[in-house]
Amino acid sequence: MIALGQQIENKFLTAVNKKSGNNILDCYQCGKCVSTCPVSSFMDFPPREIMQMIKLGLKDETYMANSMWFCLTCAACSGRCPREIDIPRVMESIRHLAIEENVNPDDPHVKNIRKFHEIFLDMVRRYGRNYELRMMAEFNIRTRNLFKDMHLAPKALLKGKIPIGHEKVKSAKAIQRMFKLAEKLENTK
Amino acid sequence: MARVGVFVCFCGANIADFVDVPAVVEEAKKIKEVKYAIDYKYMCSDPGQGMIRDAIVAHRLTSIVVAACSPRMHEKTFRKALSDAGMNPYLLEVANIREHSSWVHQKDKKAATEKSSDLIRMAVAKSIANEQLHEISVPVTKRALVIGGGIAGIQAALDIADARIPVVLVEKSPSIGGKMAQLDETFPTLDCSQCILTPKMVDVASHPYIELLPYSEVLELDGYVGNYKVKIKRKASYVNFDTCTGCGACWQKCPVKVPNEFNMGIDKRKAIYSPFPQAVPNKPVIDAEHCTMLLKGKCGICAKVCEKGSIDYAMQDEIIEREIGAVVVATGYDLWDPKPYEEYGVGRYKDIITSLEFERMVSASGPTGGVPLRPSDGKIPKSVVFIKCVGSRDEAKGIEYCSKICCMYTAKHAILLHHKVHDSHAYIFYMDIRAAGKGYEEFVKRAQVETGATYLRGRVSKIYQKGEKLMVRGEDAQIGQVVEVEADLVVLATAVYPYKDNPELARLLGISYDKYGFLSEAHPKLRPVETAKAGIFLAGCTQAPKDIPETVAQASATAAKVCGLFSGDTILKDPMISKVNTDYCSGCQNCVTVCPYQAIVTEEIPLGHGSKEIRTVAKINEGVCQGCGSCVAICRSMAIDLAGFTDMQIINEIVSI
Amino acid sequence: MTKLTYFPGCSAHGTSEEFDSTLKLVMKSLDVEMEELPDWNCCGATSAHVMTENLALALPLRNLVLAEKLDNKTMGIACASCYSRMKSTKVEMDNHPELAKKINSTIVEEGEYKGDVDVKSMLQFFYEDIGTETIAGKVTYPLKGLKIACYYGCLLTRPKNITQFDSPEYPMSMDNIVEALGATATPFDFKTECCGASFSISDTEIVLSLSGTILEMAKESGAHLIAVACPLCQSNLDMRQPDIAKKRGKKFDLPVLYITQLMALAFGYPLKDLKPSKHIIPIEQALSHIGEEIATPEVKKKPKKAVEAESEVE
Amino acid sequence: METEVKEKIVSIEKPHLEAPADWQPVIMGILCNWCSYAGSDLTGTSRLQYPPNIRIIRVPCSSRVDPWFIIKSLQASADGVLISGCHPGDCHYISGNYYARRRFLVTKKLLNFVGFHENRVQFSWVSAAEGPKFAKVVSKVTEDIKKLGPLHLYKKENI
Numbered sequence A: 001m002i003a004l005g006q007q008i009e010n011k012f013l014t015a016v017n018k019k020s021g022n023n024i025l026d027c028y029q030c031g032k033c034v035s036t037c038p039v040s041s042f043m044d045f046p047p048r049e050i051m052q053m054i055k056l057g058l059k060d061e062t063y064m065a066n067s068m069w070f071c072l073t074c075a076a077c078s079g080r081c082p083r084e085i086d087i088p089r090v091m092e093s094i095r096h097l098a099i100e101e102n103v104n105p106d107d108p109h110v111k112n113i114r115k116f117h118e119i120f121l122d123m124v125r126r127y128g129r130n131y132e133l134r135m136m137a138e139f140n141i142r143t144r145n146l147f148k149d150m151h152l153a154p155k156a157l158l159k160g161k162i163p164i165g166h167e168k169v170k171s172a173k174a175i176q177r178m179f180k181l182a183e184k185l186e187n188t189k
Numbered sequence B: 001m002a003r004v005g006v007f008v009c010f011c012g013a014n015i016a017d018f019v020d021v022p023a024v025v026e027e028a029k030k031i032k033e034v035k036y037a038i039d040y041k042y043m044c045s046d047p048g049q050g051m052i053r054d055a056i057v058a059h060r061l062t063s064i065v066v067a068a069c070s071p072r073m074h075e076k077t078f079r080k081a082l083s084d085a086g087m088n089p090y091l092l093e094v095a096n097i098r099e100h101s102s103w104v105h106q107k108d109k110k111a112a113t114e115k116s117s118d119l120i121r122m123a124v125a126k127s128i129a130n131e132q133l134h135e136i137s138v139p140v141t142k143r144a145l146v147i148g149g150g151i152a153g154i155q156a157a158l159d160i161a162d163a164r165i166p167v168v169l170v171e172k173s174p175s176i177g178g179k180m181a182q183l184d185e186t187f188p189t190l191d192c193s194q195c196i197l198t199p200k201m202v203d204v205a206s207h208p209y210i211e212l213l214p215y216s217e218v219l220e221l222d223g224y225v226g227n228y229k230v231k232i233k234r235k236a237s238y239v240n241f242d243t244c245t246g247c248g249a250c251w252q253k254c255p256v257k258v259p260n261e262f263n264m265g266i267d268k269r270k271a272i273y274s275p276f277p278q279a280v281p282n283k284p285v286i287d288a289e290h291c292t293m294l295l296k297g298k299c300g301i302c303a304k305v306c307e308k309g310s311i312d313y314a315m316q317d318e319i320i321e322r323e324i325g326a327v328v329v330a331t332g333y334d335l336w337d338p339k340p341y342e343e344y345g346v347g348r349y350k351d352i353i354t355s356l357e358f359e360r361m362v363s364a365s366g367p368t369g370g371v372p373l374r375p376s377d378g379k380i381p382k383s384v385v386f387i388k389c390v391g392s393r394d395e396a397k398g399i400e401y402c403s404k405i406c407c408m409y410t411a412k413h414a415i416l417l418h419h420k421v422h423d424s425h426a427y428i429f430y431m432d433i434r435a436a437g438k439g440y441e442e443f444v445k446r447a448q449v450e451t452g453a454t455y456l457r458g459r460v461s462k463i464y465q466k467g468e469k470l471m472v473r474g475e476d477a478q479i480g481q482v483v484e485v486e487a488d489l490v491v492l493a494t495a496v497y498p499y500k501d502n503p504e505l506a507r508l509l510g511i512s513y514d515k516y517g518f519l520s521e522a523h524p525k526l527r528p529v530e531t532a533k534a535g536i537f538l539a540g541c542t543q544a545p546k547d548i549p550e551t552v553a554q555a556s557a558t559a560a561k562v563c564g565l566f567s568g569d570t571i572l573k574d575p576m577i578s579k580v581n582t583d584y585c586s587g588c589q590n591c592v593t594v595c596p597y598q599a600i601v602t603e604e605i606p607l608g609h610g611s612k613e614i615r616t617v618a619k620i621n622e623g624v625c626q627g628c629g630s631c632v633a634i635c636r637s638m639a640i641d642l643a644g645f646t647d648m649q650i651i652n653e654i655v656s657i
Numbered sequence C: 001m002t003k004l005t006y007f008p009g010c011s012a013h014g015t016s017e018e019f020d021s022t023l024k025l026v027m028k029s030l031d032v033e034m035e036e037l038p039d040w041n042c043c044g045a046t047s048a049h050v051m052t053e054n055l056a057l058a059l060p061l062r063n064l065v066l067a068e069k070l071d072n073k074t075m076g077i078a079c080a081s082c083y084s085r086m087k088s089t090k091v092e093m094d095n096h097p098e099l100a101k102k103i104n105s106t107i108v109e110e111g112e113y114k115g116d117v118d119v120k121s122m123l124q125f126f127y128e129d130i131g132t133e134t135i136a137g138k139v140t141y142p143l144k145g146l147k148i149a150c151y152y153g154c155l156l157t158r159p160k161n162i163t164q165f166d167s168p169e170y171p172m173s174m175d176n177i178v179e180a181l182g183a184t185a186t187p188f189d190f191k192t193e194c195c196g197a198s199f200s201i202s203d204t205e206i207v208l209s210l211s212g213t214i215l216e217m218a219k220e221s222g223a224h225l226i227a228v229a230c231p232l233c234q235s236n237l238d239m240r241q242p243d244i245a246k247k248r249g250k251k252f253d254l255p256v257l258y259i260t261q262l263m264a265l266a267f268g269y270p271l272k273d274l275k276p277s278k279h280i281i282p283i284e285q286a287l288s289h290i291g292e293e294i295a296t297p298e299v300k301k302k303p304k305k306a307v308e309a310e311s312e313v314e
Numbered sequence D: 001m002e003t004e005v006k007e008k009i010v011s012i013e014k015p016h017l018e019a020p021a022d023w024q025p026v027i028m029g030i031l032c033n034w035c036s037y038a039g040s041d042l043t044g045t046s047r048l049q050y051p052p053n054i055r056i057i058r059v060p061c062s063s064r065v066d067p068w069f070i071i072k073s074l075q076a077s078a079d080g081v082l083i084s085g086c087h088p089g090d091c092h093y094i095s096g097n098y099y100a101r102r103r104f105l106v107t108k109k110l111l112n113f114v115g116f117h118e119n120r121v122q123f124s125w126v127s128a129a130e131g132p133k134f135a136k137v138v139s140k141v142t143e144d145i146k147k148l149g150p151l152h153l154y155k156k157e158n159i
């Protein structure tokens, strides 16, 4: 059971609306997004239910859901939403809010996904570009899944699918400065 | 010297809670011309009006200011109070301290009180310049024009004609009947549409007070309430209706086939055709866009086979003029084109049809003999998906509003499908079931329980083809699962949408329409069948989506309005109209060009007193002028003024604060 | 000669070299001079905007600012994901000057964003700037007989307000190009369904499931091969195909070719220039359909009283 | 010549006087009866709140608004003027608001020329159904005028 009515002001809704530039109250629960979304069946709560949870102010439950981590930003849902809600933007906003508030769902998938993105960004921070083989290796090491996709590797390497050397941006310094300044912006909100 | 009386209303707590009413009265008393000021709990009540009547006499007041609710609310009430006290009712001014002050400044009593005083000051200043005005009496032509011959127009025409008032009924297509003629059985009773409609259509044709003009369109409307002049174009039908017997020999022999609009293009009609067997009038017309005789001078078969010699290829459009006193607009609706739903593959898949196509298919007299058939292969569908709210309630792809009838007709379609194809199943994707009406919810229950239709709560997101089937995907929000239905046929309940040419018609009639093109009523609750233009009324789906019972009710209401309007020999018109002071008029005729009603003409008067030379000045037809004030503002010579809103009155308001 | 700034993106210089090389061949035939954006950086892909707000804008912005230093009006982008990040950033910056200023502060030394370079995907460039007629005019080896399912993925046409290109639901630009090359585009309902791109490494299950459905529907459409315009789509549909086939217990044998590979072939470049060895699913078998007569689908029996648009004379 | 005019602009819009702390602008609102006045009534019946600075005058149609009314308002007491009529195509008098719009633009240009800031006089479309919009429009206009500062206060000191 979910207890409602103890809090009149829905601060969570206000925060999500502000960050996403949408009005979640527009959602009339038609579910078109759910059957559009390619990954809704992997989500704890598909987009429609996330909207309702925000309307009910269920912040913790929303943060603990894996939904926004699974969103692929494919924008299929928003292109069909009759109330023109930018759903991927909403997903992004609650993801960023959860990151800001340091809430991490236990879902192992989410952990993988987070790790992947962290490694990816790290790669970009270091080299300015992404270095795919290293990326795969690091990912597998960090997620303790050493042999994942290893059956693909020999063939892919052989076919030159995954380059062995890698490129760097000449002004790697500039990139690193950008990362620093952007982080600072992130924190001075 | 003006002697103004000020009456300030508490409106119970509505005003008194947010405005310091006694203070406002004290403030009013300080105005030089105010000789009497008082407050009361409910000014519009009988005792409240009594206070006004008594004070007028006791204090010899020369104008009255009531500070209360909006003048749009009770101006008439208080004007009557003035009349009852023997005072000219137009010496009243209303200061709107409720809608414009107490209700909108509920958090700042001081500011609301000050503002209320200012509003009263303005009203007092204006009232000092008020003049005695008298309603204008104009004669009426007791004949009504009904535009559109669907069930709305038919009902309105019959009701008016039954009151022995002549009616001109203009229908743009070859037959009256409208959409209702295309329907099979109708909710909520499932009686046959044709069976209840056809007798009414025949009544129209035979009614001595109805002049039926099919295949016609309104071109122009001039004049004003009670005194309109209408120009109608009667399109050339190339068939002499006086001699034609409707035998049908011509269309049986005509070699040209055209998609049949009446059957939503499911079958063909001929170039000479009568839209359906029960058409009224039951005479054919030649479709000039497709007849090879009219296009290329080749053929002429129909003329050869017509024993009555009724075919006349040389016939021309005809312009008909009629004088009328009132207009009922009943031009109905069109269906919204679902093309924007690319995710449904509209246009790519033949087996996606609209509700009206389905209606024609299940109609016993329809092109498929009453059995639904897949357009792609002619097979009888077993699994049929109905999708509701297509276009409706969809700001992104369609329109915001609810089309009101599709929940009901979709339930009907499920029942009809079950009747026609026993081993079939209906799946209905819906967002809500709107079944508010007498017997409506019971009807939906019938679809659900007796027919066993599967209702799935969710909007369909995608349709794709897999082999011969259409795969329809949507969420069933009740179980929180995405479902995919294998369908033989998909029926879209497309939105009710006004005809494309409705706005053009509205402009020509001088009435307003909303952003979709539905014609606007004067007040959504209290004047739902009137337009803002006196003497023009609305019936049926031209105003908003409606089902047949509501359409008929509104049509009868317009008839009552028309009969009321025609109950006397003259009608009274607001005296707020413009007048030219010929002494100042330079004859520039700027006003003539801006008047939206062509109310201004020119006249020639002597140049000076007794002079032989003449000069041209403007002259306003007081029967035609609607009092917009355009001419007043445009006139550089300040030769025109608008009664009730004179320059003096408005400037007084401006300078009073 | 048309000039174009070229943004290859990490993949074109990595996994999808054959896209890069055929793109260059095609551009040469079309008389377009491509100038690679000097010192470009990774656009941040999905990761940046999954994790942070500002960085997700700053990374693409740097490239946009760099691009403005060149003389070309347009920057063509090879990868759909880069394109999406870059175009969204551009739209965001153009609509919110305040924000643009803020983000610009992280890359001051690169210069000030002005917003005067247009961003297009290569597909969009071919379709809008070159045109199917010109493309057809360059064809020396028509791909007649080849049936192709065009797969656009999510980001080339979505979201509509960002891309402002083709239909988000049923685009036809690639289909039209393929037809201009002489091939037949098959009706393919899943052309914009998501393949799961960014989960390629982190959550492979999802990719297998999503890409699987796409492959199935492409097969259903009767296609010999799939055409794509994005490296991520290519690698998911090609590299994962054996796994998917195993999982679903059926073989697809659907090679996945870049539209540029097909164009190069049709423009007369030899097969080896397509770098066939790069493909996990071999392409030769599919390409052998070139030159075949496509049996005109047997005219279905006229449906009883079916809809027909035009009028006719008996 | 040019510069003179400019200087005038500066002098009209930049009063040497600071507005007193409790200064509240007066805004004259001239509304057409059928759309905007009805809309403003709806704002009231919906109990939507807006700043109390506006004083509303009812006219049958926005086309009734003589440029003189605007000038007179600014001269008499108002710090700003809002004119509001029906949406284009929605005019109760068919085409009245179309003329109004054109006349208003000319007036506004003239006012700008003699040195009034363009936000002093504003025009909007509010239909009978747009109660919330009316509240928004009034709030915005009030905000704009507050930013510009007093007009007649300056005048009283200088005339």
Ligand SMILES: Cc1cc2nc3c(=O)[nH]c(=O)nc-3n(C[C@H](O)[C@H](O)[C@H](O)COP(=O)(O)OP(=O)(O)OC[C@H]3O[C@@H](n4cnc5c(N)ncnc54)[C@H](O)[C@@H]3O)c2cc1C
Residues within 6 Å of the ligand: B147, B148, B149, B150, B151, B152, B153, B170, B171, B172, B173, B175, B176, B177, B178, B179, B180, B183, B185, B186, B187, B188, B216, B217, B218, B330, B331, B332, B333, B334, B355, B356, B359, B405, B409, B412, B499, B501, B505, B539, B540, B541, B542, B546, B547, B548, B549, B551
């Ligand atoms: C699929 C479907 C099923 C339905 N089923 C039911 C049902 O079971 N029960 C029910 O109660 N309701 C039903 N309805 C609703 C019903 O059709 C409408 O309520 C009814 O037809 C409205 O009548 P009308 O006269 O307002 O409009 P219409 O029937 O549209 O008639 C308008 C007429 O005006 C004419 N016209 C248009 N413009 C002009 C012009 N400029 N000049 C002259 N003439 C013009 C048209 O040609 C037409 O004859 C259904 C609707 C649909 C779409």
Ligand SMILES: Cc1cc2nc3c(=O)[nH]c(=O)nc-3n(C[C@H](O)[C@H](O)[C@H](O)COP(=O)(O)OP(=O)(O)OC[C@H]3O[C@@H](n4cnc5c(N)ncnc54)[C@H](O)[C@@H]3O)c2cc1C
Residues within 6 Å of the ligand: B525
């Ligand atoms: C809570 C509530 C909120 C509502 N809100 C809205 C709203 O916001 N908007 C809206 O449009 N509608 C609203 N309605 C509906 C609205 O009240 C009705 O549509 C409307 O009042 C119906 O008017 P009526 O004249 O038919 O009936 P009534 O208002 O019931 O009037 C019937 C009259 O007949 C008298 N009467 C009864 N029997 C006899 C008799 N035998 N002899 C003599 N006189 C008799 C009664 O005393 C009464 O005065 C609301 C209704 C409710 C219950």
Ligand code: SF4
Residues within 6 Å of the ligand: A026, A027, A028, A029, A030, A031, A032, A033, A034, A047, A048, A051, A080, A081, A082, A083, A084, A085, A087
């Ligand atoms: S499609 Fe839009 S309105 Fe419908 S449930 Fe999803 S978010 Fe809500």
Ligand code: SF4
Residues within 6 Å of the ligand: A033, A036, A037, A038, A039, A040, A047, A070, A071, A072, A073, A074, A075, A076, A077, A078, A087, A088, A091
């Ligand atoms: S944008 Fe995210 S939520 Fe929307 S359909 Fe794609 S994955 Fe699902």
Ligand code: SF4
Residues within 6 Å of the ligand: B009, B010, B011, B012, B014, B041, B042, B043, B044, B045, B068, B069, B070, B073, B074, B098
């Ligand atoms: S006159 Fe108006 S304000 Fe006064 S009591 Fe009546 S409704 Fe209320």
Ligand code: SF4
Residues within 6 Å of the ligand: B239, B243, B244, B245, B246, B247, B248, B249, B250, B251, B283, B284, B305, B306, B307, B308, B309, B310, B311
């Ligand atoms: S053949 Fe002549 S009489 Fe018979 S329906 Fe045709 S026009 Fe009329």
Ligand code: SF4
Residues within 6 Å of the ligand: B250, B253, B254, B255, B256, B271, B272, B286, B290, B291, B292, B293, B294, B298, B299, B300, B301, B302, B303
């Ligand atoms: S003349 Fe025209 S309408 Fe008559 S039969 Fe020939 S084609 Fe038909």
Ligand code: SF4
Residues within 6 Å of the ligand: B388, B389, B390, B392, B393, B401, B402, B403, B404, B405, B406, B407, B408, B432, B433, B434, B493
């Ligand atoms: S009536 Fe029903 S189906 Fe039609 S728009 Fe309204 S809710 Fe949708």
Ligand code: SF4
Residues within 6 Å of the ligand: B580, B584, B585, B586, B587, B588, B589, B590, B591, B592, B617, B618, B634, B635, B636, B637, B638, B639, B640
């Ligand atoms: S605009 Fe004035 S001066 Fe000109 S003709 Fe009309 S009334 Fe006379």
Ligand code: SF4
Residues within 6 Å of the ligand: B577, B578, B594, B595, B596, B597, B598, B599, B600, B620, B624, B625, B626, B627, B628, B629, B630, B631, B632, B642
């Ligand atoms: S007020 Fe003037 S412009 Fe308006 S209708 Fe009357 S005469 Fe015509």
